Amino acid sequence: MEETRYLRRYSDGDRINHWALVILFFCTALSGLSMFHPSLFFLSVLFGGGPWTRILHPFIGVLVFLSFAGMYLRLARDNVWNADDRVWLAGAGALLSGRKHEMLPAGRYNAGQKILFWWMAITLAVLLVTGLVFWRPYFAGYFPIGLVRLATVVHSLTAVGLILGIIVHIYAAIWVKGTTRAMTRGLVSESWAKRHHPGWVAQMTQDKR
Amino acid sequence: MSSLQSLDIAARSATTFPSPSVRREPEVAKLIDVTSCIGCKACQVACMQWNDLRDSVGDNDGTYDNPRDLTPASWTVMRFSEVEVQSGRLEWLIRKDGCMHCEDPGCLKACPAPGAIVKYANGIVDFISENCIGCGSCVTGCPFDVPRISKKDSKAYKCSLCSDRVSVGLEPACVKVCPTGAIRFGTKEDMKEFAATRIVDLKERGYQQAGLYDPPGVGGTHVMYVLQHADQPQLYHGLPADPKISPLVSLWKGVLKPLSVLAMVGAVAGAFFHYMKVGPDETESEH
Numbered sequence: 001m002e003e004t005r006y007l008r009r010y011s012d013g014d015r016i017n018h019w020a021l022v023i024l025f026f027c028t029a030l031s032g033l034s035m036f037h038p039s040l041f042f043l044s045v046l047f048g049g050g051p052w053t054r055i056l057h058p059f060i061g062v063l064v065f066l067s068f069a070g071m072y073l074r075l076a077r078d079n080v081w082n083a084d085d086r087v088w089l090a091g092a093g094a095l096l097s098g099r100k101h102e103m104l105p106a107g108r109y110n111a112g113q114k115i116l117f118w119w120m121a122i123t124l125a126v127l128l129v130t131g132l133v134f135w136r137p138y139f140a141g142y143f144p145i146g147l148v149r150l151a152t153v154v155h156s157l158t159a160v161g162l163i164l165g166i167i168v169h170i171y172a173a174i175w176v177k178g179t180t181r182a183m184t185r186g187l188v189s190e191s192w193a194k195r196h197h198p199g200w201v202a203q204m205t206q207d208k209r
Numbered sequence: 210m211s212s213l214q215s216l217d218i219a220a221r222s223a224t225t226f227p228s229p230s231v232r233r234e235p236e237v238a239k240l241i242d243v244t245s246c247i248g249c250k251a252c253q254v255a256c257m258q259w260n261d262l263r264d265s266v267g268d269n270d271g272t273y274d275n276p277r278d279l280t281p282a283s284w285t286v287m288r289f290s291e292v293e294v295q296s297g298r299l300e301w302l303i304r305k306d307g308c309m310h311c312e313d314p315g316c317l318k319a320c321p322a323p324g325a326i327v328k329y330a331n332g333i334v335d336f337i338s339e340n341c342i343g344c345g346s347c348v349t350g351c352p353f354d355v356p357r358i359s360k361k362d363s364k365a366y367k368c369s370l371c372s373d374r375v376s377v378g379l380e381p382a383c384v385k386v387c388p389t390g391a392i393r394f395g396t397k398e399d400m401k402e403f404a405a406t407r408i409v410d411l412k413e414r415g416y417q418q419a420g421l422y423d424p425p426g427v428g429g430t431h432v433m434y435v436l437q438h439a440d441q442p443q444l445y446h447g448l449p450a451d452p453k454i455s456p457l458v459s460l461w462k463g464v465l466k467p468l469s470v471l472a473m474v475g476a477v478a479g480a481f482f483h484y485m486k487v488g489p490d491e492t493e494s495e496h
Binding site: 034035036037038039040041044049050051053054055096097098134136137140145146148149150152153156157160163164167168171174175176177178189191192195196 | 223224225321322323340341342343344345346348349354358360363455457458460461465466469470472473476477480483484486487488489490491492493
């Protein structure tokens with residue numbers, strides 16, 4: 001049997017940045033959820049109780065934003081929308097329902113991944129701005145109460161939107177076998193890449209030649 | 210105080226199950242008759258004395274309001290307003306500001322910390338500081354701009370309606386000390402009855418718009434005012450004409466919470482069953 005050939009998908013820096021973001025995201029999400037719904041308040045014990053959760057959440061939130069900014073600089077170029085993405089989206093239903101999927105056009109990222117990337121970028125920016133408006137004791141005092149109320153609702157709603165996006169992101173990695181190796185070792189098999197990101201493989205091999 | 214009165218709690222912040230509610234208690238109220246207040250501030254002194262609070266000496270901003278605003282250590286402040294309802298006839302309106310003890314408290318609704326804010330069966334809304342996490346959501350929720358967060362300990366403070374005194378059958382300190390009888394305390398029903406006699410009296414004296422301030426938008430309050438110009442409560446240092454919990458706060462603490470949890474749990478469940486139905490997406494030549 002032929003030995004599996006691998007392609008390099010992520011550098012060490014990419015992966016460290018990603019996993020730092022994962023850890024920080026879980027910390028903010030869990031601490032935020034504990035203050036969002038009473039049934040989830042028990043999560044605050046993970047952070048040393050209610051007051052510590054309240055103190056830590058916004059600081060970790062800022063780190064999430066900075067960490068994502070790193071990912072943004074690394075990946076934004078590959079997430080620019082192009083004509084192929086419409087074709088991919090049209091075929092996404094068949095792909096999800098498990099019908100043998102045709103080779104859908106995708107570069108380094110497919111349309112679904114791109115949507116998620118921009119969704120993360122937008123929601124994180126909104127979360128940062130709205131979060132500052134009611135961050136006590138440092139900033140909340142500078143804003144009128146009406147704005148604080150609006151920011152609080154928008155912050156909560158946006159956070160739920162982001163968490164839903166992350167659930168999709170995690171599931172996609174579990175569902176599509178061969179994906180997680182990209183983030184644990186930085187490598188993907190050539191056959192995996194050809195199946196999911198034919199445009200990227202073409203680009204990679206072209207660069208080599 | 211609350212741990213000694215667990216049967217007397219009608220509502221508890223960030224708690225989704227009902228509070229112990231077998232015991233029934235008459236609702237209490239403090240009635241502040243603005244028309245017989247002389248602005249002596251004895252109530253402010255009694256409040257700081259009973260609650261053992263000493264605010265720092267502030268500075269004068271050209272009004273009689275001292276301190277200028279409610280603070281973590283000043284739970285009540287006399288608000289002085291000079292108005293001309295009829296032109297040429299100056300009126301000095303003095304309102305004792307502080308927590309209104311809403312029947313539907315916005316602070317309690319907004320609070321994310323279980324048991325940090327409670328409403329007793331008698332209607333008093335109390336902050337249980339040991340459970341307070343200092344997030345300031347009570348400030349966001351309050352339609353009267355009452356809670357204040359301490360810079361020292363990041364806890365929220367406000368008038369407790371002397372819940373400790375009331376629980377042993379005493380009137381609040383401010384009521385006890387008021388020299389003109391402008392502040393009264395009793396069952397809400399009795400206070401309404403007394404207010405009605407005051408209003409009749411005021412109307413006879415020419416204040417046709419005299420009335421009781423017990424705003425229905427927050428389910429009524431357990432601190433009520435007799436106002437000589439009840440049609441214009443905003444004259445009294447911006448007392449809101451129709452206070453309500455902001456619809457944004459209601460949205461945030463209402464439908465948004467259960468729907469969001471449903472959506473998140475639904476997404477995880479959806480993913481799980483998708484995997485079980487469709488199976489993993491595998492690249493054949495990898496095996």
